Amino acid sequence: MAKNGITVFLVILAFVAGGVLGGFLGITFFGAPPAGTPSDTPIEPYSHTIVIDGVNDFYLDRERFNTSSSASGFFGYITWDSDYLYVGLNGSDISNAGLNYYLLIYIGANSSGTTLGKTYNTQQPEIAFSATHHFWWRTGDGSSGMDAWNGTYWDETGLNFTGEWNQTGAYFESRFLLENLGTPSSIKLHVSMIYSEDFSETTWSSVPHNSLDVSGSYDPDYESYYEFDLEDIIAPNTYIPLYP
Numbered sequence: 001m002a003k004n005g006i007t008v009f010l011v012i013l014a015f016v017a018g019g020v021l022g023g024f025l026g027i028t029f030f031g032a033p034p035a036g037t038p039s040d041t042p043i044e045p046y047s048h049t050i051v052i053d054g055v056n057d058f059y060l061d062r063e064r065f066n067t068s069s070s071a072s073g074f075f076g077y078i079t080w081d082s083d084y085l086y087v088g089l090n091g092s093d094i095s096n097a098g099l100n101y102y103l104l105i106y107i108g109a110n111s112s113g114t115t116l117g118k119t120y121n122t123q124q125p126e127i128a129f130s131a132t133h134h135f136w137w138r139t140g141d142g143s144s145g146m147d148a149w150n151g152t153y154w155d156e157t158g159l160n161f162t163g164e165w166n167q168t169g170a171y172f173e174s175r176f177l178l179e180n181l182g183t184p185s186s187i188k189l190h191v192s193m194i195y196s197e198d199f200s201e202t203t204w205s206s207v208p209h210n211s212l213d214v215s216g217s218y219d220p221d222y223e224s225y226y227e228f229d230l231e232d233i234i235a236p237n238t239y240i241p242l243y244p
């Protein structure tokens with residue numbers, strides 16, 4: 001009896017120790033985990049795939065952003081899935097046939113970057129974060145390209161964006177392969193439009209909306225930015241603008 005008693009005691013001790021150890025290691029030995037044990041179900045990151053067809057399929061309640069020119073009808077759109085970052089913009093100048101209108105996107109990804117923007121005619125912004133990639137698209141002829149900061153200057157990547165953007169009327173949408181950005185887990189972002197003609201240069205329609213001291217002025221710096229955690233469940237437009 002004494003031996004059996006000891007055996008029972010040891011078995012109970014082993015179960016208790018196993019349960020405590022199991023709980024500590026997050027392993028379920030006996031049915032439901034103890035209260036406070038993290039769920040084994042991973043959090044699904046926020047994800048929405050946009051079709052690059054010129055039709056606005058961003059979720060307006062979760063992926064639309066005010067710009068510094070929203071009073072004039074300019075709105076930004078941002079979302080992502082596991083493969084792409086998607087950026088859109090709508091506003092009257094998107095359909096402008098002039099060759100001095102550009103949409104500019106600065107991205108901060110994994111690699112080391114710069115706070116000095118690329119020069120367009122005489123406008124060159126200070127950027128509120130360390131930017132690693134820069135995409136430009138010209139409204140009048142649809143020419144586009146991406147530069148990457150090489151440690152010294154903005155260097156052309158040579159990436160071909162045919163089929164990666166679409167402009168229909170006043171609406172533009174684009175996508176950027178995360179692999180081309182170094183597969184970052186978070187993205188810093190700034191969007192704006194510029195006009196580059198001599199003596200009339202301006203910058204407007206920024207995302208974040210509060211980034212430009214005076215929207216529509218000459219050569220304003222970018223004072224704020226967004227940083228999106230691509231692995232989090234949080235919807236894009238619930239993020240708030242950040243300052244350096």
Ligand SMILES: [Ca+2]
Nearest residue numbers: 051053055057
């Ligand atoms: Ca679309």
